[in-house]
Amino acid sequence: MLLQCFVVAKHRWTRRAYIMADKRIRIHSPGKQTGKYILYWMQQAQRIEYNHALSYAISKAKRCGLPLVVLFVVSDDVPDANSRHYYFMLQGLWEVATALHKQGISFYFACGEVVEVVAAVAEDALEVVADHGYLRFQRQWRTELATKLSEQSTAYTEIETEAIVPVTQVSDKEEYSAATIRRKIVRLLPGVDLEPDTEVYKPVSIPNIRVNYPVYNVENTGFPSLWKWVNQHLKLDDSVAPVLAMQGGATAAKGKMHDFTMHKLALYQHQRNNPALDIQSGLSPYLHFGQISAMEIVQHILRNEGVSLGDLSLMLSNKRSVSPRYAGIASFAEELIIRRELSFNFCHYNPYYDTFSCLPAWAKATMLDHLPDIREEHYSLDRLEQCDTSDVYWNAAQMEMMQTGKMHNYMRMYWGKRLLAWCDSPEDAYQILLYLNNRYEQDGRDPNAYAGIAWCFGKHDRPWMNRKIYGMVRYMNAAGLERKYDMDAYLQKVTPDKR
Structure with missing residues (x-):
């Protein structure tokens, strides 16, 4: 009822929130007893507000009476990143850096190999604080850094900042579907503390960091200067332009x-x-x-x-x-x-989240059973990137992504599933979709993106009616789009000059 x-419930949770801050904290190693500053290596949580890692670092700096240094390492070894992604990211980081500078918190950009740079800056630090990342390369960075900092006798603490409910608090295994994880999250959700940390940093001093890497300080400069500096020190892939x-x-x-x-x-x-x-x-x-x-x-x-x-x-x-x-x-x-x-x-x-191997057994088996089926069309990667197929809706979705950096989510599902009908194998389709998504989408290379691609092939879904090529993987076609929505209006929105 x-x-x-x-009628909104007026109850109040009288007990203390049971997902406490320490559920987000992982202490990798204790460290030495002296240091010149607390170092926060910002990587995943590129913001000031609602940032548990930054709040933890500020609190630690205040307790120790030390200055806080925030470091972001700009590196060209981030998988599949190009100028589109770097430009958008650096716009946000510039805003963070200038805001922290006004609060008396030193923010430095540095260029180089991520783990080596952080470890070098950490040599004078009492403790290193890092946010948490979920992708393979992010976790590898943090594992390698933990080893280096342990060798340097520098304390290292990692804070989970992105999940509303910490991942390992929700489940100790890979969940089969949204239904299975939903049951676990809704039990924990009422106990989450959504209030932001209001700790105010009182600067002790503003230290200079001395390392043998290119370092950029935001003081008295503007974003164009930062963008120029990054391009001078990194070999960015500029084949995909920023979405201004x-x-x-x-x-x-x-x-x-x-x-x-x-x-x-x-x-x-x-x-x-x-x-x-x-x-x-x-x-x-x-x-x-x-x-x-x-x-x-x-x-x-x-x-x-x-x-x-x-x-x-x-x-x-x-x-x-x-x-x-x-x-x-x-x-x-x-x-x-x-x-x-x-x-x-x-x-x-799932260690195979970015490959065909991540799929459930039934999905892989049913698509492989249909390998002998004749494909509807065959397109080279070049033609796909030129939006040159017989499917006007697929072409429009691809163009929307390439031009704006953001494809409509419903079209993203259709776009992904249609490619299955054009590739010799589902493995080929999977890798092409990952390539296109990671290259052009502003939010590509994200856990949500990897899960979305996998869903097109049956992940987090159930078997459906068996059909040609797709087997029992959920099917979408142009007729379904036209039955539900005004697709002419979509084409007009995305490709007005072609109508």
Whole structure:
């Protein structure tokens, strides 16, 4: 009855929130007793607010009476990253660096091999604090750094900043589907503390770091100067241009958040999948680069709507029973919390998350059983990148991604599934999709992106009716798009000069 009428519950959680900060903390090694500063190596959480790692580092610096140094290492050994990604990321980091500088916190950019640079800067540090990453290369960096810092007798602490509920707190194994992880998250969700840490840093001194790597200080400079400096020291892949219309940073992210909650959230449940409309939040690039926290977004929505985490947990448990007033909240929370944290679980527990091998046995078997089936078309990678296929909707989706850095999410599913019909093997289709997605999407190379590609091939899904080429993997076609949505309007939106 509560959910059907949805009179917001007025209960208050009288016990202390049971997902405490220490659930996010992993102490890799203790260290020496002296140091000149606390070092926060910022990598995944590229923001100031709702950043548990930064808050921990500030608190540590205050307790020890030491200055805080924040370091970001710009490196060209990040898999699949190009100028599009670096430009957007650095816009956000510039905003962070200048804001921290005004607070008396030193922020340095450095160029070089990530682990070597951090270890070098850490030689004078009492402790190194790092945020947590879920992808293979991020975890490898942190593992290698832990070894080096242990050899240097420097304390090293890693803080999980991106998940609303810490990954290992939710589950100790890879989850099969959204349904299985949802049950676990909704039990824990009411105990999450969404309040941001309000610690204020009082600068002790502003230290200089001395290392044999190129170092950039933001004082008295502008973003063009930083961009020029990065291009001087790194060999960036400039074959994919930045999307100048998409401004990076926390300010832009908050603008997107406010616009979405004011004008689109109420329509989200029923209109989010319509590719002709713009009802999606547009926040995924900002979440990918850690320029805004999912916790801040949830907190903003709950405050605006006057509901609690306990209420939200009930909505997620019984989405079909939620009243129309709150349907948009439940639908968006399903994507922002359940699906996103399912992708964290996927990348954390499945070492093959970026290969065909990550798929469930039934999906691999059914597609391989249909290898002898004649494919509908054959296209080279060059033709795919030129948006030159017989499918006008696929072409439009590919063009949308290439030009804007963001493909509509419903078209992303269609785009992925259609490629199966054009490749000699599902393995080939899988690798081509990863290449295109990681190359052009602003939020590519993200746990959500890897889970999304895998979903096109049956991951986190169930068997469907057996058919040619696809086997029992869920099928999508152009007729289905046309039956549901005004696809001419989508084409007009994406390719107006071709109509």
